[in-house]
Amino acid sequence: MNRITSTVLLRLALIGIIILAFTAGFAFAAGWLSPDRLGPADIVDSLQIHDGVHPGFRRAHAKGLCIEGTFLANGKGTALSKAQLFTPGDVPVIGRFSTGGGQPYAPDGRLVFHAIALSLTQANGEKWRMALDDTPIFLVATPLAFRDFQLATAPDPATGKPDPVRTADFLVHHPETRAFMDWIRDAPLPSSFANGTYYSINAFRFIDAAGETRHVRWSLVPETPFEALDKSTLANLPPDFLFEDVVQRLRQSPLRWHMMLTVAQPGDPVDDATKPWPADRPQVDVGTLTINRASAEENGPCRNITFDPLILPSGISPSDDPLLPARSGVYAVSLTRRDGEPVDPSAASKNPEIRRGAP
Amino acid sequence: MKPVVAQFPLALRLVHWLMAALVIAMLFIGIGMVSTVSEMRTWLIDLHKPLGILILCLAALRACLRLTGRTPPLPDDLPIWQKAAAHASHLVLYALMFALPLVGWTMLSAGGYPIALFGTFHLPPLGPVDPMLFAILRRAHTLLALLLFVTILAHLGAALFHAWIRRDGVFRSMVPWR
Numbered sequence: 287m288n289r290i291t292s293t294v295l296l297r298l299a300l301i302g303i304i305i306l307a308f309t310a311g312f313a314f315a316a317g318w319l320s321p322d323r324l325g326p327a328d329i330v331d332s333l334q335i336h337d338g339v340h341p342g343f344r345r346a347h348a349k350g351l352c353i354e355g356t357f358l359a360n361g362k363g364t365a366l367s368k369a370q371l372f373t374p375g376d377v378p379v380i381g382r383f384s385t386g387g388g389q390p391y392a393p394d395g396r397l398v399f400h401a402i403a404l405s406l407t408q409a410n411g412e413k414w415r416m417a418l419d420d421t422p423i424f425l426v427a428t429p430l431a432f433r434d435f436q437l438a439t440a441p442d443p444a445t446g447k448p449d450p451v452r453t454a455d456f457l458v459h460h461p462e463t464r465a466f467m468d469w470i471r472d473a474p475l476p477s478s479f480a481n482g483t484y485y486s487i488n489a490f491r492f493i494d495a496a497g498e499t500r501h502v503r504w505s506l507v508p509e510t511p512f513e514a515l516d517k518s519t520l521a522n523l524p525p526d527f528l529f530e531d532v533v534q535r536l537r538q539s540p541l542r543w544h545m546m547l548t549v550a551q552p553g554d555p556v557d558d559a560t561k562p563w564p565a566d567r568p569q570v571d572v573g574t575l576t577i578n579r580a581s582a583e584e585n586g587p588c589r590n591i592t593f594d595p596l597i598l599p600s601g602i603s604p605s606d607d608p609l610l611p612a613r614s615g616v617y618a619v620s621l622t623r624r625d626g627e628p629v630d631p632s633a634a635s636k637n638p639e640i641r642r643g644a645p
Numbered sequence: 646m647k648p649v650v651a652q653f654p655l656a657l658r659l660v661h662w663l664m665a666a667l668v669i670a671m672l673f674i675g676i677g678m679v680s681t682v683s684e685m686r687t688w689l690i691d692l693h694k695p696l697g698i699l700i701l702c703l704a705a706l707r708a709c710l711r712l713t714g715r716t717p718p719l720p721d722d723l724p725i726w727q728k729a730a731a732h733a734s735h736l737v738l739y740a741l742m743f744a745l746p747l748v749g750w751t752m753l754s755a756g757g758y759p760i761a762l763f764g765t766f767h768l769p770p771l772g773p774v775d776p777m778l779f780a781i782l783r784r785a786h787t788l789l790a791l792l793l794f795v796t797i798l799a800h801l802g803a804a805l806f807h808a809w810i811r812r813d814g815v816f817r818s819m820v821p822w823r
Binding site for chain 2: 294297298300301304305308309311312315316317323324325326329410411412413429589590591592594596597599600604606608610611612614615616618621622623624625626627
């Protein structure tokens with residue numbers, strides 16, 4: 287081989303190595319070389335294993351109802367956040383009531399999350415999206431534990447029921463989940479979407495006009511007096527009773543909640559949604575949420591909204607809670623999957639009472 | 646007799662290398678941010694959006710420079726298929742430099758996401774809120790990004806082939822120095 291040919295071959299090899307290096311770096315960035323990297327699609331897959339695939343529906347909180355109203359701020363929130371919507375005045379709200387789980391035809395009479403999701407639009411166009419559950423704590427602290435919980439409690443194909451051994455094994459490794467399980471078992475279940483208290487689940491950073499940052503959790507506390515369901519008779523209730531009930535209430539009068547902000551004190555866990563804050567933390571009532579309309583989801587204004595908790599106005603930022611980026615990513619993947627699928631009305635939307643909407 | 650090698654105008658050469666760095670960084674950020682639910686995801690996305698708009702602006706500037714400036718011709722002895730491949734790949738690169746930010750912007754609009762760049766500064770939606778459109782554009786954004794990455798690799802390979810194997814002045818026409 288003469289010298290010119292070997293020099294050319296060497297240079298060709300160098301070009302090949304450079305191209306290969308770029309490709310390998312890209313594959314690494316993409317996670318193709320890291321099968322253990324947990325991506326949002328892995329979590330959505332686990333939800334689909336747990337609840338099946340229901341084309342056109344959200345992969346979690348599949349059964350829902352669109353709602354509309356306003357948030358009227360009283361101005362007290364400006365002490366904690368410079369977000370425009372805390373200044374006195376009202377902003378429009380589009381939201382959604384839902385029950386937990388990924389099955390759009392599941393009956394309402396279950397031991398399950400009641401949830402409210404909201405999208406508040408400030409005058410300057412910024413949005414604040416949130417998805418709240420009626421439990422003050424969440425079942426897991428990390429995205430990986432959430433995925434593992436879905437897989438551990440997925441129905442066994444042979445029996446159609448979760449394998450108690452796998453569930454027990456999960457709880458051995460995740461004692462933090464026991465507190466949630468106990469709460470679901472022991473806490474009284476609200477009789478209506480209207481009289482539930484809803485919690486932000488995660489803490490967020492609130493930044494005031496002076497630039498000072500505090501960790502805050504918030505809740506929506508109903509004006510409607512609390513009534514509990516009899517947990518022993520849940521199975522006898524009509525399948526859509528929660529949704530029918532709230533539509534009927536909204537035909538009579540608007541429903542109201544107070545947004546209560548709770549500020550973390552030193553030592554309070556701000557990155558772990560499984561741990562409650564002490565009950566004596568002072569709360570600030572920053573304004574009133576009024577819901578006055580409801581409409582079935584497939585034509586309602588909430589259908590296309592992703593209630594991504596990281597869509598925040600200036601003045602509110604994410605905390606270091608690892609669940610937050612996961613919620614954001616999982617909701618985006620769920621949106622991509624369901625939006626590409628043909629729509630079949632949910633059980634709630636087929637119910638004529640709910641179709642009529644309110645008012 | 647050695648041919649006199651013309652270079653691209655200096656402004657175009659500088660924008661080329663700046664965009665090369667930005668676009669490659671952007672491809673790595675983009676494919677990385679959607680692969681994880683870790684805290685990296687949030688800050689990579691916050692970087693991805695303003696960087697995409699910056700690339701769109703630079704692409705517009707670059708297209709103007711390219712259309713108004715003088716372009717050095719490819720060597721006469723370059724095989725016709727390589728000339729055709731060069732022109733076609735440059736067209737694809739320009740098209741994708743515009744398409745990716747525009748698809749991303751329209752996609753977020755269709756998904757009902759606010760297009761937050763920094764602080765309270767938002768871009769207006771670039772299209773209607775439309776679920777089916779979001780699903781299509783979201784997948785298109787990934788596919789076009791993969792196509793861009795592959796085209797950039799081909800471009801890089803060809804550039805180095807000109808620089809080290811053919812040594813015909815084509816690579817020199819784009820280097821930032823004289």
